[in-house]
Amino acid sequence: MNKSRAALGVLVGGALALAACGGASKSSDVGTTTTVGSASDSGHVLSFAEETGGVSATNEGVVEGGTLNILDYNSGASNLDPQRIYSAADLSLLGSTVLRTLTSYKIAPGKDGTSLVADLATDTGTASADAKTWTFTLRDGITFEDGSPITCADIQYGVSRTWAHDVTADDGPLYATQYLDVPEDYPGPFTATAEQEAAFSKGVECRDPKTIVFHLKLSVSDFNFTVSLLAFGPVPKAADTGDKYTLRPMSSGPFKIETYDEGKTLVMVRNDKWSQASDPVRTPHLDRIVWHFGLAEAIIDERMIADQGDDQAAITYAGLASQSLQTVFSGDQYADRRTDGYNGFVSYTIMNLKTVNCLAIRKAIWLAIDREAIRTAVGGPFTGTFASGFINPRLAVDFAEATLPEGLNADGTANTEAAKALMAQAKDDPKCASAYKLATETGLRFDHGASEAWTKVISIWMDSLKAVGIKIIDNPIEPKDLYAAFASNPGDMMRGGWATDWNNASTVIPPLFIKDGGSAYGNFWDDPDYPGFVERVNAALVEVDRAKQASMWKALNQWLVDQVWSIPGTYTRAQYLVGSKVRNAYNWYPFGWYAVGNIGLAA
């Protein structure tokens, strides 16, 4: 469960957003205001003007050196262990500074930033014809911060740590365990026997110190994107301190961690063992990066707006709070310091198909809710654009505007009459009897993260649905326990948020809707159409023709919308303000945040 940042926290009710990266967008250039997406035939509004940061996004006047400050209200970094990092912000922060992987995303503004490039490897990998065997060759001159060379064994060892559930606590992504051909009883490197290690090294094979071969259980045509996750990064066995490794990982990038004083600061300094010649991805300018923890939330925005002293060289870990948006976004005073854009997340309401097993009722709920009032309650259009499905427009290749149910108001207001008609239809349908009784008499339990914003939001849900005769039982849950609660005791409706892990809807639809996907909570397997759905998902997963695969994902997204297995909420947006000396601070699309390691300071 990863840390969501302020804007999302508000929107999904503190629901900790899950996965990481985003994908390509339709268009956007740095320094100008462009429109992402387009209005669809139904008039569904998807467009909004992104703000890309003006001068702060360029490298105008950058001088080498200096100290960047990161202001954060969290008491510490959620994780620094490569196998445990999963939040988008941490992936971009640590991936651009301290930790390297076989492949990485190009550090560039706009959709350029979504192209995959070789990092520790010499190229972006070679797949066998069936995409079940992937081979990477390590480049020369790559070392850890102690000067020891990074070899295949270090990557093999790093990958194996994902299986050590006791130590890495399943904090990070689990694609390694889902894709790689490793025996199921492999317990991770800390407790494995020699035989188990031998079996593991057949799945993740070191052909020689420079050649690593991944053997997969299934065809994955873009496994080279998968290995860009830090969880596939190297860890030197000798330096592994188990649970404590997350306090002080060994650096392979241009920066290393000098001190980490939890609750106070984490200081990164330049790693003198790193050479620019060995790294085509990162271009560091700074001498030091100081991550300040535990600052009062109310003070951070004030400091950024005031822009004094060291704060002129500061960025914030979380986005602007809704009460600061008015100040920052009215007028042009802050135009060269502010950004406003998609952060790659989609929020949605999961329907429990075991209890709400009637399509007419699910549709009626969608039609009846006043989405516009809900959005206004949490901060208005700044929080996001109404979503038409589960795939973010940033993931351009797999994104298509889905056709929405008939009668859904494009402006987000409630269509109570159409919803009532659907409820009447459900009343007469014997197959809907139990769901109808539950919805109108007992009430539907709505699980969501507890937050101030959501006390307002849930009352709008209740009022909207009351108008069509549906009762809601409010069930706020501590945000940090939210997904665990969904898993152990799912409500009739549940509110979540999700972003892609890489540029493929294979990191959206299977995790959210397939039983073993990791984050599917709605008992979708109780739907009679589930087997057919799984078959189509599996076919899409192993499809190696990317264009064909994209059309399959689009169709599946449309099918999910038609069946209302979940109700799409918004494509969420986030707003940031940087100090006046900060440069190269642009939205790195895969992560919806800055590539901190490439930030420079103007004189």
Added chain:
Amino acid sequence: MLYFILRRTVFAVVLLLAVSLCTYVLFSALPSDPAALTCGKNCTTEVIERNRVRLGYDKPILEQYGLFMEGIVKGRTYGPGEAAVHCPAPALGYSFKRHQCVTALISRSLPVTISVSVGAFVLWMLLGVGLGVLAALKRGRWQDRVATGFSVIGISLPTFFVALLAVLIFTVWWPVLDFPSYTGILTNPWKWAKALVLPWSTLAVVSASTYVRMTRNGVIEVMSEEFVRLGLAKGVRRSVLIVKYVLRAALVPIVTIAGLDFAALLGGAVITESVFNLPGVGKLAIEAVVDSDLPVLVATTLVAAAFIVLANAVVDVCYGFLDPRVREG
């Protein structure tokens, strides 16, 4: 007397043991599952169950408490195989949220809290008692009104408000100070004091208010005693009389309360530490609450309780010295 001190000490130890048992049992009864908290978002029930066994959360609560106490005496090892972590005695647990031994966390936070507490305490005693005496001596005059007015404002304003306002005024709007960032007194005494000026003042303003009123009332009451009038009649100088006789009598109850207030502060000034970003025991405690970090929660509660018990014992012993009747007890 020695017997009395011994009795108080034994009583304090027994009390601490009782507090530790209550704390442990109470926190274990919380609805959040400590085993589930050691696990990330993808966690399966099997992993949770394995963690439960590994961390001993499957054992009966009293046995868990026994292991906890054993850890305090002998140290304890957490986790499996090569990834095991050892916490030396006195081991108060291992925080899987913070990846550190709880004892290390506490011993890192304590100097911060002590720095905050001692400075604030000195400042508020000077301010509170000073203004209180002034108000009493100038009863009904403008000095009295200013002092009592200050105490009304101080009592009415919540700590977080004063703290936030102080930060905004002195670091953002009128930046004469840097945003507080704690530095150890041994590392750099000047920076240490500079970072603590705002928290000290905040706590002093908020806490001194009560002392202004108590001191004022105490001094006024003693001033009306017959021995004061006798002294005045015999020609003792007013200033000598006030310092040597009046204050001594008036301050006895205040010192007692001050001792307990100080002990409570040592247990962690939660709000002040949070707003000023001081990584003390109070901040550690509140973060443990937010994270449901059970071992840290238990330990910070115990530390706070220990200070109160200790202060009580010290105050009792002092009373024993001052008033022989107490020793009979």
